[in-house]
Amino acid sequence: MGWLAGIILLLIKLGVVLVVLLTAAAYLVYVERKLLSRLQIRLGPNRAGPFGLLQPLADALKLLTKEDLVPEGADRFIFLYAPGVVAASALLIFAVIPFGRGWMFMGHEIPMVVSDLNVGLLYVFAFSSLGVYGVALGGWASNSKYSLMGGIRGVAQMISYELSLGLSLVPVVMLARSFSLVDIVAAQAHYPFIVLQPVAFILFFISAGAEIKRIPFDIPEAENELVAGFHTEYSGMRFGLFFLGEYVTMVVLGSLVAVFFLGGWRGPLLPPLVWFSIKVLAVVLVLIWIRGTLPRLRYDQLMHLGWKVLIPLGLINIVVTGGVLLWWGS
Amino acid sequence: MPGEKNRLLRVTEGLVALIQGFWTTFIHLFRKPITEEYPEYKRPLPPRSRARIILTRDPDFEERCVACYLCSASCPVSCISMQSAERADGRRYAAWFRINFSRCIYCGLCEEACPTLAIQLTPDFETCQYDLLTLVAEKEDLLVDHGGKNQEYNYYRYAGVLVDGDKGGHIQEARPVNLKSNLP
Amino acid sequence: MPQLIIDRREIEVPAGTKVIEAAARLGIIIPRFCYHPALGSVGACRVCAVKFLEGPVKGVEMSCMTAAQDGMVVSTTHPEAMEFRRYVIEWLMLHHPHDCPVCDEGGHCLLQDETVSGGHGLRRYLGLKRTYRDQYLGAFVQHEMNRCIHCWRCRRFYQDFAGYRDYGVMQIGNRTYFGRFADGPLESPFAGNLIDLCPTGVLTDKPARFKGRRWDLERAPSLCLHCSLGCNITGSARYREMIRVEGRLNEAVNGYFICDRGRFGFAYANHPERARTPRLDGQEVTWEEACRTAAHRLTRISREYGPGAIAVWGSTRSSLATLGVLQRLCREQGWLGPQFFNSPSRERKVKAAISRLDAGVAVSLADLEKADFLLVAGADPVNEAPMLALGLRQAWRRGATVVVLDPRPVHLPLEFEHLPVPPGGIDLCLDLLVRAAVSHSATEGLLPEAAAAFFNNLSCEYPGDQPLQDRLVSLGMKLKESKNPVIVCGLDIVRESTVVLAADHSRLLRAAKDRAGLFYLLPGPNAFGAGLLSLAGEPSSPSYADMLAAAEQGRIKALVMMETDPFRTFAGQPQFLAALDRLEFLLVLDYLPTPLTDRVQFFLPTTTVFEEEPSGWVNQEGRCQQAAPIYVGGRPISQEGAGSHPPRVFLAGIPGGEPQPGGQTLAALGVALKGTGAPLYLEELDTWLAELNPVFAPLLESKVTHPGVRLLPEARGDYAFSHPNKATLRDVPDDHLELLLVDWTFGTEELSGYAPPTQEVEQPPRLTMQSRDALRLGLGPGDRVSLALGGESITLDLEIVENMASGMMVLPRHRQLAGQKFPEGPILVPLQNIHKV
Known part of the structure; x- marks a missing residue:
């Protein structure tokens, strides 16, 4: 009976997480457009529903009803499944993120995480890297020069920033002495890691921003040069999947920042879930703010920042953290 | 090292600029949006705004268009087509004249190219249709009964081609040469 | 061979070459109005001024008047020369009416180009403009004298080059006038070249008046099909309609010029009555169905009566590909023919x-x-x-x-x-x-x-x-x-x-x-090609007359007529139609609206030389030239819209775009007849032709390029003199007159007979005879005579001349006489058959 309850519980958790995540992603679009326009002294969407609140719905309807075009000469199979890779890998990362303290229910403790993997952090890396396959394959399969260049840029950017992303989290693991995200949150019981590791936080924030290809790191899309980069040839819901992937990753990124540096669901007074949401939202809002402020980096600037600044900084940070831990420990 | 110092300075300047940028956008959050909401408020457009195209008439109420094809030649999207023809009195005119507004980008090059001031752009831009073919305008749809931005100009008073009457009757023209006379 | 330097580039030219021509050889085009390679120099316009820096001539001189000499150093872009040219252009523009928008030359006007490139934009002269009255110069050339810059090209061509006198120059100096003494059509059949020659809009193409600008035209190098000379032309089409034709330089054939028949006879391609859809028993059908049905019916007839019951007629106005495929189809199927010539003696x-x-x-x-x-x-x-x-x-x-x-x-x-x-x-x-x-x-x-x-x-x-x-x-x-x-x-x-x-x-x-x-x-634009095929086709095919007789007797059951109109030169229409009625199957393929295309049950449209595909034509000296397609075909937009704007519809195809080139149609028919395994009629045609007649071999070796490939055997030393039986001088009985059927510039040629501009200038047919014969018959100038021929009689005006042989009458093979019955061979008319009316 235990395993049956386990499965039912898992399915419920999956369902809830999925619904919440997708809705969040959809409304994130709205939030982003609204906030962005206010940052630019505009009004933003205000026609669909009160305050334009139904805009995400309208967008979804539009995307679903649009014609699904496959360009001539495209590698049909790859072209069709590439957007799925992007969306799925983004969604799957959320599986290991703890979003609250465990519940006691009928004598069992229900952990507020879909799956508490002991190598959670590696899993996160694995899936965030997997997402780039969608970009690369989609770009290549489109049989369009813009898409191909976008795809190639995406891969190059991902390879460069994967390193600093990994390096920035090594100190966190060293502090928490675990790869499990639940344990990392647990390790921040007294103070969040942002206090101990401000450099790692900044490194992670920048690298993760590059990882999800947002302004100022959106050269794989680069509208002014590449039309729309890797998803130039996509239309309808397949484009929607790319879009969805991007906003889910934003939420995921917010969650990861919260988990690694802001103490996860921990916080005074308010329930853990609310704290978690607040932290995620704060990260997301900062991301939007960045988008509203910074211009896109040039390709060489991007590479320069990744290889010559972030990676050396990450390495130094590891050495310093290790040294301090050694000294502290002794 | 001076280089190092410069670099430090540059990093500091960069950081300050970053913060300034973020501050600027942040301040914007609290400003009143400058957006004018279109269907509720329609801004009066200047007369030289470029939208719907018309064919005007000269002061004699004749069609100004002589179907010289210059507008269609200058049109970057090839949305103007016509057929020139000769009227009984020798005047050149457009037998048909068609502008495909679904292609038109309202760049105004046709108006610049027009030697007779016939084709002009007007500020009337609300021309959306659901059926593309209804956006194809024929001469009847384009022709208006006024001179548009210039009510005075009449091309045929300057160009020395004969429409009716004798040669030499246009602006700055001498009487025709008498071939059968040696008198100067 | 003088050597000179032009714009720092050295060139050696034959003695006597003008500097302007030497520069042209270097690819430097010096501005010019009066100079033309065919007409030579005259130094009238002064716009080709260049600066001579070193050598026997120094200073700013006219490059068209100065022969190249050793040691000359010429600068075409010297500031002094540029300044000079700029002023010249300003002078030339003093009296210009500034009417480019309503001028047909606008867009390909030399004066326009030079004015813009010379930098002249605003008229500074405040005096009055000199004006001229224009003249009516006939149906072909439009006169607008105000635009004249006095380059003298027209007069030099018309009088010196072409040798006609009715157009020339009057008055002097600033009042110089180019025109006729009085209004009237230009007499020369080469007057159309004035349109090409005039560097401004004084003389423009009247049939193409206000039809379109040069930049809107689809243009391609083509060939004139209105006689056997194969003159080179540039054809222009717009809105699926042939607009105009200009002469194209081919130094081996026509030089720069063409005649008016070739220039204005093209309009047959736009004929409103041209049938453009396959038609089967009065119903319009698709190509697939038409080909299938034709193949089916031909196969049935071939099975029932033998392949010899199917006869094939061709003509000399089909492209080489069409003729070749036709010949090949006949060979393979064992059909009778093809006969390309409408009379055995002509063949x-x-x-x-x-x-x-x-x-x-x-x-x-x-x-x-x-x-x-x-x-x-x-x-x-x-x-x-x-x-x-x-x-x-x-x-x-x-x-x-x-x-x-x-x-x-x-x-x-x-x-x-x-x-x-x-x-x-x-x-x-x-x-x-x-x-x-x-x-x-x-x-x-x-x-x-x-x-x-x-x-x-x-x-x-x-x-x-x-x-x-x-x-x-x-x-x-x-x-x-x-x-x-x-x-x-x-x-x-x-x-x-x-x-x-x-x-x-x-x-x-x-x-x-x-x-x-x-x-x-030779008779017809591709008579040479047809003749080469006929020569290879021994024993020769029966004549039209024999085939028709066989059809009347029921030996021939089916007839395929490929781009031929037997009415024009053949026996009377009623008898002919009666014979055709006895056929079980009559297939007509044509691009002209001949009288047959309306009557037959089975019609397949073909394309003209201007449409769809390149076509090869062999002129009378054996030169095979290629005509590039000018436009894709289809019914002209002016006809679609009936003069007003064209219909506003979305279409996938081209209205009236069904016609296929004759060769392609026949190849498709051949494939339908043989099923799979049919030869690649068109792709392998050159190989097949070369096997048939070795003179076609040059077609295999290279692409037919300008100025054409000659399909002629090598000169041999051992020419076999034929010693023919010479014609006897007195082969006409005294009480008969021989009737010569002849060609006229306008009115007799088949293709131009369908073109309105040439129809407009053609004269009604008239009978011409020598004054002695007229005297013998008691006829005077201006009489109308009736001529009885084989039971029918025609009535015509009589023209009496001195400079022709006696014992003869001359009658044009006029399109208005088409369908008339004329006997084969020399036509002898008894004197009593000629009456005054």
Whole structure:
């Protein structure tokens, strides 16, 4: 009976997480457009529903009803499944993120995480890297020069920033002495890691921003040069999947920042879930703010920042953290 | 090292600029949006705004268009087509004249190219249709009964081609040469 | 060979070359208005000024008036020269009416180009503009004299180059006027070239007036099909309609110019009655169905009555591909034919002509202009192939003697000897002339054996006309002096022996002088190609008449008519239609709206030379040239919209775009007949043709490029003289007149007969006879006569002239007489059949 309850519980958790995540992603679009326009002294969407609140719905309807075009000469199979890779890998990362303290229910403790993997952090890396396959394959399969260049840029950017992303989290693991995200949150019981590791936080924030290809790191899309980069040839819901992937990753990124540096669901007074949401939202809002402020980096600037600044900084940070831990420990 | 110092300075300047940028956008959050909401408020457009195209008439109420094809030649999207023809009195005119507004980008090059001031752009831009073919305008749809931005100009008073009457009757023209006379 | 430097580039040019031409060879185009390579220099416009920096001439000079000399250093972009040219253009524009928007030249106007490139934009002169009244110059040329810049090109072409006098220059100085003394149509059949030559909009194309700007036209190099000369043209189409035709430079054929028939006869392609959809039993059907049904019916007839029950007619106005596929289809299926010529004697003449042409003796129109003695036997150049007349004039301007042996009242724009002898006498005249010219070589034993034998067989007297004989002998003396004689032979009215004799005589002259040319005029633009196929198709196909008789007797059950209109030159319409009614299956393929296309049950449309695919055509000297397609075909938009705007619809195809090139249609039919495994008719056509007749081999080796590939055998030393049975002089009984059916510049040629501009200038058919014959019949000038022919009679105006052979009547093969019954062969009309009405 235990395993049956386990499965039912898992399915419920999956369902809830999925619904919440997708809705969040959809409304994130709205939030982003609204906030962005206010940052630019505009009004933003205000026609669909009160305050334009139904805009995400309208967008979804539009995307679903649009014609699904496959360009001539495209590698049909790859072209069709590439957007799925992007969306799925983004969604799957959320599986290991703890979003609250465990519940006691009928004598069992229900952990507020879909799956508490002991190598959670590696899993996160694995899936965030997997997402780039969608970009690369989609770009290549489109049989369009813009898409191909976008795809190639995406891969190059991902390879460069994967390193600093990994390096920035090594100190966190060293502090928490675990790869499990639940344990990392647990390790921040007294103070969040942002206090101990401000450099790692900044490194992670920048690298993760590059990882999800947002302004100022959106050269794989680069509208002014590449039309729309890797998803130039996509239309309808397949484009929607790319879009969805991007906003889910934003939420995921917010969650990861919260988990690694802001103490996860921990916080005074308010329930853990609310704290978690607040932290995620704060990260997301900062991301939007960045988008509203910074211009896109040039390709060489991007590479320069990744290889010559972030990676050396990450390495130094590891050495310093290790040294301090050694000294502290002794 | 001076280089190092410069670099430090540059990093500091960069950081300050970053913060300034973020501050600027942040301040914007609290400003009143400058957006004018279109269907509720329609801004009066200047007369030289470029939208719907018309064919005007000269002061004699004749069609100004002589179907010289210059507008269609200058049109970057090839949305103007016509057929020139000769009227009984020798005047050149457009037998048909068609502008495909679904292609038109309202760049105004046709108006610049027009030697007779016939084709002009007007500020009337609300021309959306659901059926593309209804956006194809024929001469009847384009022709208006006024001179548009210039009510005075009449091309045929300057160009020395004969429409009716004798040669030499246009602006700055001498009487025709008498071939059968040696008198100067 | 002077060497000079132009814009820091060195070039060596032949002595006498003008600097403007030397610069052109370097690719530097100096501005010019009055200079034209064909018309030479005159120095009237002053716009080709360049700066001579070093050498025998110094300072700013006209490059068209200065011959290139050693040591010259020329700058075309020197500030002084540029300044000079800028002022010249401003002067030229002083009186210009500034009417480019309503001027048809706008868009390809030399004055426009030079004004813009010269930098002149605003008229600074405040005085009045000089104006002229315009003239009516006929249906072809529009006159707008205010635009004139006095370059003199028109007068120099019209009077000097073409040799007509009715258009010229009046007044002086600033008042100089180019036009006619009074309004009236231009007399020259080359007047259309004024349109190409005029650098501004004074003389513009009237039929193409206000039809479109140059930049909107679809243009491609094409060929003129209105006679056998194969002149090169540039065709322009717009909105699926042929708009205009211009001459295109081919130095080996027509030079820069074309005749008015070629320039304005193209409109048959736009004919509103042209059928453009496949039609089966009065119903429009798809191509697939049409091909399937045609193949099915032909197969059935072939199975029931044998393949010999299917006869095939072609014509000489089809492209080489069409003719070739037609021939191949007949060979494979065992059908009767194809017969490309509408009369057996014409077929024999064409075969005789082209089998006697070789690379050594055949001359092009350009070669002909360099000849110094031109013997024109049985040809009326202005009427049969107008550009030949222009060629003859150029030869005459270089000092050549032109002798015309022809019974017709021949007019040429040059001074020539016209000997109006009857067709039967042309042979004798040729004999006498050439005999007088080569007798010294013969007596000195300089002729090879075969030539000497031929010489010994020549007639030596013209019975009953001593003055003529003396004249011939004296002309023969002139021929003796010549170094490069050319015999021009028409095929139309001459006896069959004359065609052979012309070839033999050219060989004899060649034997005596090392150099002699032969130039035939053939019936139809691709008569040479059709003749080559016919030659290879021995035994020759039965004639139209034989096939029709067989159809009447029920031996022929099916007839395929490929781009041919037998009504025009063949027996009367009612009998013909009656014979056709007895057929079980009649398939007509054509691009013209012939009387047949409406009547037949089964019709497949084909394309004109201007549409769809490139096509090859072999002109009368064996030069295969290619005509590029100008537009994709389809019904003209002006007809779709009936003058107003075209219909507003989305369409996937082209309205009226169904016609396919004849060759493709036949190939599709062939595939439908044979099913799978049918040969690649079009792809392998050149190979097949080369196997059929080795002279087609050059088509295999290279693409047909400008200026064309000659399909001629190599010159051989052992020419076999034919010793034909010469025509007898008096082959017409005294109480008969021979009726010669002849061509006119306008009105008789088939294609241009469907073109409104040329219809407009054609004259109604009239009967021409010599004054002595008219006197014999008691007829006077201005009479209307009726002519009874084989039971029918036609009524025409009579024209009486002096300069034609007696015992003859001349009647144009006019389109208004099409469908009339004319007997085969020389037509003899008893005197009592000619009445005054």
